[in-house]
Amino acid sequence: MEGELESLESCLERHIPPPDLAEVKRILYGGETRKLSLPAAALSSAQQRDFELQGYGFDAAAEQLRRPRIVRVGLVQNKIPLPTDTAVAVQVAALHRRIEEIVEVAAMCGVNIICFQEAWTMPFAFCTREKLPWTEFAESAEDGMTTKFCQELAKKYNMVVVSPILERDEIHGGTLWNTAVVISNSGALLGKSRKNHIPRVGDFNESTYYMEGNTGHTVFQTQFGTIAVNICFGRHHPLNWLMYSLNGAEIIFNPSATIGTLSESLWPIEARNAAIANHCFTCPINRVGTVSHHDLGHFYGSSYVAAPDGSRTPGLSRTQDGLLVVEMDLNLCRQVSDKWNFKMTGRYEMYADKLAEAVQPCFTPNVIGE
Numbered sequence: 001m002e003g004e005l006e007s008l009e010s011c012l013e014r015h016i017p018p019p020d021l022a023e024v025k026r027i028l029y030g031g032e033t034r035k036l037s038l039p040a041a042a043l044s045s046a047q048q049r050d051f052e053l054q055g056y057g058f059d060a061a062a063e064q065l066r067r068p069r070i071v072r073v074g075l076v077q078n079k080i081p082l083p084t085d086t087a088v089a090v091q092v093a094a095l096h097r098r099i100e101e102i103v104e105v106a107a108m109c110g111v112n113i114i115c116f117q118e119a120w121t122m123p124f125a126f127c128t129r130e131k132l133p134w135t136e137f138a139e140s141a142e143d144g145m146t147t148k149f150c151q152e153l154a155k156k157y158n159m160v161v162v163s164p165i166l167e168r169d170e171i172h173g174g175t176l177w178n179t180a181v182v183i184s185n186s187g188a189l190l191g192k193s194r195k196n197h198i199p200r201v202g203d204f205n206e207s208t209y210y211m212e213g214n215t216g217h218t219v220f221q222t223q224f225g226t227i228a229v230n231i232c233f234g235r236h237h238p239l240n241w242l243m244y245s246l247n248g249a250e251i252i253f254n255p256s257a258t259i260g261t262l263s264e265s266l267w268p269i270e271a272r273n274a275a276i277a278n279h280c281f282t283c284p285i286n287r288v289g290t291v292s293h294h295d296l297g298h299f300y301g302s303s304y305v306a307a308p309d310g311s312r313t314p315g316l317s318r319t320q321d322g323l324l325v326v327e328m329d330l331n332l333c334r335q336v337s338d339k340w341n342f343k344m345t346g347r348y349e350m351y352a353d354k355l356a357e358a359v360q361p362c363f364t365p366n367v368i369g370e
C-alpha cells in the first residue's frame with residue numbers, strides 16, 4: 001500500500017539507536033517479548049503465499065501445584081483478495097482459499113486456537129450505506145457454508161476456530177447479527193457470540209445492517225483454555241471486557257475492522273488495558289487494506305497480543321496479510337491476579353449498586369457545589 005508506514009516497530013528498529021532500543025521497548029511494550037522459533041517450512045510457505053508470519057511467547061513462573069498451561073493462539077489479518085464488484089460467491093470462495101492457506105501454516109506452527117478478523121468472509125461494506133449485494137454475504141452460524149468450512153479446518157488441524165461472520169438468523173425472521181462462531185478442535189460447533197456494541201462513529205454506522213447482540217458475555221470452555229470474543233466496537237467498552245472476564249475468560253479475542261484516521265491512537269491502548277485490568281490475555285485483530293469501491297480509509301492491521309502483566313507483542317504489519325502466532329502460559333493470569341488483586345480490590349458490589357441507580361430516569365448525580 002503506497003505511502004503507508006509498514007509498522008511502528010519497523011520504524012523504531014530503523015531509527016532508535018541500538019543502545020536505547022531495548023529501553024524504549026521496555027517502556028513501550030513492557031519488555032522484549034520472547035521470539036518463537038517457528039519451523040522453516042512454515043516461514044518459507046508464508047513467504048511463498050505472500051503473508052507475514054511472526055511468533056512470540058509469554059512465559060509464567062513455575063508453580064508447585066499446577067503444571068504450565070501452554071497454548072498457542074493464531075491471529076489472522078488479511079486484505080480482500082478480489083475487487084468488491086466480483087460475484088458474491090466468487091469473493092467468498094477466494095476468502096476461503098486465502099484463509100485455508102494461512103491456517104495450514106498456523107497448523108505447522110502448532111497453533112491450538114485461531115481467530116479471523118471481523119466479518120472475514122466479506123469486504124467491510126457496513127460503511128457504504130448500500131444493502132445489496134452486502135447482505136447476501138450473511139450466512140447461518142449453525143449450518144452456513146463458512147461454518148462447515150471452518151469445521152473441516154478444525155477437525156483436520158485439531159484447532160479451535162473462531163470465525164466472525166455476518167450471521168443470518170432464519171429462525172428469527174432473517175435477522176442479521178455480527179457474530180463470532182466458535183468451533184471446537186473436534187469440529188463440533190461450540191456456540192456463537194454476537195457483537196454487543198454497534199458503532200455510531202464516523203462512517204461506521206452499522207446499526208442498519210445488524211442488531212445489537214443478545215448472547216450476553218458467553219465464554220467457551222475449550223480443551224486449550226477458556227475463551228471469549230469481544231467483537232470490534234466492544235473494545236471501547238471496559239464493562240464488556242469485564243463481563244467476559246467475570247465469566248472466566250482467560251483469552252479474549254477482539255476481531256475488528258477499523259481505520260487509521262479514526263482509531264489508530266486508541267488501538268495499542270484499549271485491548272492492552274483490558275488485559276491488565278482483567279488479568280487475562282487479549283488478542284485484537286484488524287483487517288488490512290481498503291473497501292475497493294468506497295473511499296472509507298485504510299484498515300491498518302497491526303494485530304497483537306497483550307498479556308495480563310501489561311506486556312505485549314509487536315504488532316503485525318499495517319499493510320500486509322499476516323499470521324501472528326503467540327504462545328502463552330495461562331498460569332500467568334492467576335499469577336498476575338494474585339500480585340495486583342484487581343478482582344479483589346474492584347469493589348464490584350459498590351459499582352453494581354451505583355450503576356443500578358445511575359441508569360434510572362430519576363437519577364441525580366452526586367455533585368456538591370459551593
Ligand SMILES: NC(=O)NCCC(=O)O
Nearest residue numbers: 199204232233257258263
Ligand atoms: N467494525 C467496527 O465496529 N468498527 C468501529 C470502529 C472502531 O471501533 O474503531
